[in-house]
Amino acid sequence: MTKRITAAVVAASLGFFALGAAPAKADDPYWQCVTFARMFSGINIFGDAWTWWNQAVDRLRTGHAPETGSVLVFRPEGRMSRGHVAVVSDILTDRVIRVTHANWGGSRGKVEENVTVVDVSRGGDWSQVKVWYNPIHDLGSTVYPTYGFIYKNARDAFDAGAEVGAAANGTTGTRRR
Template sequence: MSYDDLQCVPYARLASGINLRGDAYTWWDNAAGVYQRGSQPVPGSVLVLAQTNRLRSGHVAVVRQVVSSREILVDHANWVPGTVINNQSVYDVSPANDWTMPRFYNLEAGVYGSVYPAYGFIYNAAINVTPPIAATSIPQDGTTP
């Protein structure tokens, strides 16, 4: 599906309900004191990637599903220019399993790509609300573990 000039920031704002502005990498600092932040993925939270030479504005992606402590599925825009990708697998390779070193699955190449430095996750919860509980793996048949 093509969205012409749709960028990751307005897509993440719309998909998550987190009302932040500015380049993607600025979301982490901009969320301080407004939204809760953390190192564990939760469906609906936003993964914030740092600014790098390859990602000059950083990048944000919305967590759709937590598959395991090391794998999530995300929805995001403009990872592939002009495209929204749904259910893309992201794997954490950080030694502490703190999601500071995610790798995104490249469907075309059939492999996980480069490691991108990440700040963590922003949760759609005000700073004075109890933090969301990190989800565990959810069986595909809908039963609870």
């Protein structure tokens, strides 16, 4: 419980440094979250955001801890019927990160940089998050379910590295998901 309160306090204090979105121009590009996340992260997955998790599980490393450059995959729910993807741009604490993403809430079709996201799950596994909502200058009230994080490096490369490391240490390699 203390970690959740600390995370909320950190997130609230970060809000004081948030900048407002620039006014839109007619010739500005309209970004979808998947197109932006694919280009920004280098993770070459296509399709609706909610499909990214199942596509990644067998060919990329996935998990429940943020890493800079990884993609946080939101589950579809309510008005977010196709899910959402956001690229981790900074890790502030074990329960607070910043993401850069596109087409979110009050910034339809726009890219938002370094948006605060707080893990509000009971187990600290990033399965439920709250996202900074700039129009109200606070964390939004909605709790969003997530699948987890997709990491840029391929599963095979990670597994090979784990096995080499295990062999060097005289232990058995383990496969993480």
